[in-house]
Structures are given as C-alpha cells and as structure tokens.
Amino acid sequence: MQLEAAHAVEITKLVEYVDRKEDALIQVVRTHQHNADSAVLQTARYLEDNYYYYYYYYYYYYYYHHPRYLLYAGYLHLYS
Numbered sequence: 201m202q203l204e205a206a207h208a209v210e211i212t213k214l215v216e217y218v219d220r221k222e223d224a225l226i227q228v229v230r231t232h233q234h235n236a237d238s239a240v241l242q243t244a245r246y247l248e249d250n251y252y253y254y255y256y257y258y259y260y261y262y263y264y265h266h267p268r269y270l271l272y273a274g275y276l277h278l279y280s
Contacts, residue, residue: 247254263269270276 267276271278
C-alpha cells in the first residue's frame with residue numbers, strides 16, 4: 201500500500217514537472233496537437249457547410265459526362 205502511494209506521488213510530481221516545464225519538444229508536441237485538432241475541426245465545419253454544393257456538383261458532373269448522356273445529346277459518336 202505504501203509502495204503504491206509512493207508511486208502515485210512520484211507520478212504526480214513527474215506530471216506536474218512536465219506541465220510546468222518549458223521544454224521545446226513538449227511545446228512542439230502541444231502546438232502540433234492543437235493545430236491538428238483545429239485543422240480537423242475546420243475541415244469538418246467546412247464539409248458540413250458545403251455538403252450540398254459538393255453533392256450536387258458530383259451529381260451534375262457524372263450525369264452530364266456519362267457516355268449515355270453524351271451519346272443522347274450528340275456529343276459522342278460511335279461511328280464516324
């Protein structure tokens with residue numbers, strides 16, 4: 201029991217040291233984590249806001265560029 205309490209104290213001291221330590225590596229890791237989270241959230245918000253634009257663009261492009269439509273509209277000729 202005393203050994204576990206001693207380990208908990210040491211771990212707590214180590215965590216507090218890492219939290220207040222101004223180590224360059226730790227700063228880079230924290231900054232990168234923050235930037236990565238921000239980039240993911242920004243991408244999610246953008247896709248959420250522009251979902252219908254991309255959906256209809258995909259539908260329009262693949263409908264009007266499909267060989268069946270191009271044949272029907274006279275843009276594609278099988279035999280010259």
